[in-house]
Amino acid sequence: MESMVERFVRYTSINTRSNEESTTIPSTQTQVDFATNVLVPDLKAIGLDEVIYNRENGFIIGTLHANTDEKAPSIGFIAHMDTADYNAENIKPRIVENYDGSDICLNEEHQIFTRRADFPNLKNYIGKSLVVTDGLTLLGGDDKAGICEIMEALAYLVAHPEIKHGRIMCAFGPDEEIGTGADHFDVKQFPVDYAYTIDGESLGQLEYETFNAAGGTVILKGVSVHTGTAKGIMINCAKLAMQFDALLPGAAVPEYTCGRQGFFMLMSMETQVDTGKMNYIIRDHDKELFEAKKAFFLQAGQTLNEIYGREVCEVSVKDQYYNMY
Numbered sequence: 001m002e003s004m005v006e007r008f009v010r011y012t013s014i015n016t017r018s019n020e021e022s023t024t025i026p027s028t029q030t031q032v033d034f035a036t037n038v039l040v041p042d043l044k045a046i047g048l049d050e051v052i053y054n055r056e057n058g059f060i061i062g063t064l065h066a067n068t069d070e071k072a073p074s075i076g077f078i079a080h081m082d083t084a085d086y087n088a089e090n091i092k093p094r095i096v097e098n099y100d101g102s103d104i105c106l107n108e109e110h111q112i113f114t115r116r117a118d119f120p121n122l123k124n125y126i127g128k129s130l131v132v133t134d135g136l137t138l139l140g141g142d143d144k145a146g147i148c149e150i151m152e153a154l155a156y157l158v159a160h161p162e163i164k165h166g167r168i169m170c171a172f173g174p175d176e177e178i179g180t181g182a183d184h185f186d187v188k189q190f191p192v193d194y195a196y197t198i199d200g201e202s203l204g205q206l207e208y209e210t211f212n213a214a215g216g217t218v219i220l221k222g223v224s225v226h227t228g229t230a231k232g233i234m235i236n237c238a239k240l241a242m243q244f245d246a247l248l249p250g251a252a253v254p255e256y257t258c259g260r261q262g263f264f265m266l267m268s269m270e271t272q273v274d275t276g277k278m279n280y281i282i283r284d285h286d287k288e289l290f291e292a293k294k295a296f297f298l299q300a301g302q303t304l305n306e307i308y309g310r311e312v313c314e315v316s317v318k319d320q321y322y323n324m325y
């Protein structure tokens with residue numbers, strides 16, 4: 001029989017990267033393939049009573065019937081199958097047995113290391129086995145680990161009918177990393193009293209709240225003219241981008257904040273003289289502070305337009321998810 005680690009390595013080897021630019025649901029065909037060719041057959045092989053794939057929203061819903069007549073609550077477990085927006089082509093998981101606490105060489109040829117200095121929490125895993133990549137791709141343990149944990153727990157319960165339980169359901173969904181998967185989740189298909197998302201950071205950690213999250217977009221509109229006649233006319237989008245970012249509170253960034261402190265994060269920036277685009281994420285646990293941050297972000301755009309006396313930027317924000325607490 002396949003071990004949990006073997007299952008994890010098999011799942012992480014498969015590209016299920018989501019794509020923010022896509023308009024399809026799920027956002028990528030790789031997720032549909034993974035759901036229908038891998039996860040659905042695997043859930044059936046475990047011996048669940050019902051396994052369905054919902055083509056409308058890309059969710060797989062599995063059910064294990066209660067095995068007791070006594071009144072027991074029904075419980076759901078949720079995980080996401082997509083991986084974050086980094087290279088997922090040709091993923092090569094590798095197991096580091098009995099980790100000794102030193103820097104890990106991921107790729108000899110390209111001299112890529114996971115260093116203790118960058119990841120101090122590696123010291124918590126000395127003596128354990130770690131699954132790593134060759135440094136050229138994401139592993140995608142987020143959230144294939146969650147899927148494996150749920151699968152193995154379900155397999156255990158099927159194999160041990162002496163453990164009495166109420167109805168247990170699982171839901172594996174797409175597009176969590178781009179913040180859209182849960183939008184289409186059909187709660188009616190998942191009738192449970194309690195549900196947990198298995199998508200945590202470290203063993204034993206229970207999270208009961210998240211950020212409120214929004215994406216912010218800034219479209220920059222410059223004026224490109226010959227440098228010899230640019231005085232008083234040229235508006236350079238690279239400069240506009242810097243000006244816009246400088247209007248945001250400089251300490252409210254992920255690298256200077258922790259815990260419940262919110263932030264603005266500049267995710268990407270692309271500029272020519274006459275055009276440009278910046279993508280931000282905006283996060284805050286507190287709903288009021290979240291609304292204030294979005295308003296501040298929009299105001300920064302307005303301020304820049306006022307400074308120039310014309311529309312040099314078009315700023316928009318879009319909510320992504322809310323604090324579950």
Ligand SMILES: [Zn+2]
Pocket residue numbers: 080142143176199
């Ligand atoms: Zn995740």
